[in-house]
Amino acid sequence: MEIKLSGVTADYQIGPIRSPLVLDHINLTVASGSFTAVVGPTGAGKSSLMKVLNGLILPEEGQAVIGQLVVRKGADKKTLKAVRKRVGLVFQFPESQIFAETVEKDICFGPLNFGATAEEACTIAADVIGQVGLDRTFLSKSPFSLSGGQKRRVAIAGILACRPDILLLDEPCAGLDPDGQSEILNLLTRWNRDYGMTIVLVTHDMDRVARYAQQAVVLVKGKIVFHDSVRRLFTDPARLKDWDLDLPEARRFQLKLEKHSGVALPGVCLTEEELAEALIKVGRV
């Protein structure tokens, strides 16, 4: 499902305090079936962008078109509910929203809310628990007896249970151990590749961007300053510095080595595997 934002401006309000223009006239098209990373310095508006895509913040100006649905100021509840069914949003630390006494009940909450029967919801729960790499014995457990990584996967299963076409994730790996992190990311890659699920991932970690995403969007002070392939994003280090963004470790190491040796390695290396291949090509190892 395609996402198209035109001229989207958003303010953010908590109580009486208003931050104007967290999003400043955003134009953005996210192709159906793509895996896009949204990056930018802290406070750039990344989380707000996710909320607009999910209809949690309505644009002050402009509109977001998700499939056939239009999110704009004053959009009716019915449209917003339909948007939230199509677009699953995984917040930071999603496990803090787990509330039911069993994993199954927690996963069923979403589908029941969107009109599934109890029986349908249970079938879905049994299906999605497998999709997040946990077996069905987990369904009867209390979510609070699980480890951090397991809870995170249960929370993501709860979102998948609503059968979204688009999955938005805000730092889904924060706080997980390296194995837990790659498990989550490999799951995302699989859903993207096998089911054509459109994935938008907010992350600070450029190594994840380099390894998993195809497209990158750079957000700075509420504006989109870059939207292109991940490899192009990491080509020019000076530009990244202007945006206060890091390089993936492999690319950083590559540039350090090139500066030290005065010899350019072939290509832009995004991972340690690519760097090893480049070193083999130039005959250093």
Add this chain to the structure above:
Amino acid sequence: MSEPMIEVRNLSYTYRGRGEKSALSSVTFSVSRGEWLAVIGRNGAGKSTLAGLLVGLLKPQSGSIRINGQMLDETSEWALRRHMGIVFQNPDNQFIGTTVEDDVAFGLENENMPVAQMKVRVAEALKLVGLSGLRQADPSRLSGGQKQRVAIAGILALRPDILILDEAFVMLDPKSRRDLLSTLRRLAEATHLTILSITHDMDEAAASNRILVMQDGKIVNDGTPGQIFSTEKDLGAPFSERLRRILLAKGRRAPDQYMTEEEMVDWLWK
């Protein structure tokens, strides 16, 4: 050598209602003053349980903890806690103040510090974490990384002897993380601050003096970052070590042991 700052002996802990498995079983180690010890291991290895026991949030079921030579128990814990600061993973769970400044001052107010002195401490702490510009901001409206830096400032303002970081850097972007790591490095050297950092981030672990590896509630390895990364092949590693492992796997020329990035660059292009 002086008495260790933290001394843990035969510490065990089992959570109620989680079956018979111990979260921590018979853990013994010590940390010297000014030392930076990183504790690594998978989720569920017992790392956070250890942190909870050290600050007295959990009560040891057996074994003992000594802080600066003094036994940690019900009578001493309030006094000893003044020497310790802990920063957790999710900063949203630890905000009280309505402005960043107030939040950082909260711990100092509890100690009845005079206002003038408190202002100096707060300003200092915010400078250390690079947030001087956001003194008046509402903490709940900051980004995840900024919130975490406020939480760290709140602890540093108390000038603890021991700083415990429980996955405290996960919400930070890599640059703030590197900046904060080097700030702490300097602080540790200048003030003999003892740091115990529980982490999955191998760069954070590489910044320490010593690493403990935990698995299933036990310590399974203890050594310098170099020793740990060269021997613990199943654990993640800093970039230079991952590259070395790939070269070895491909049967290419590679260094025989862990090297820092700088050493590796030199080694590749002498």
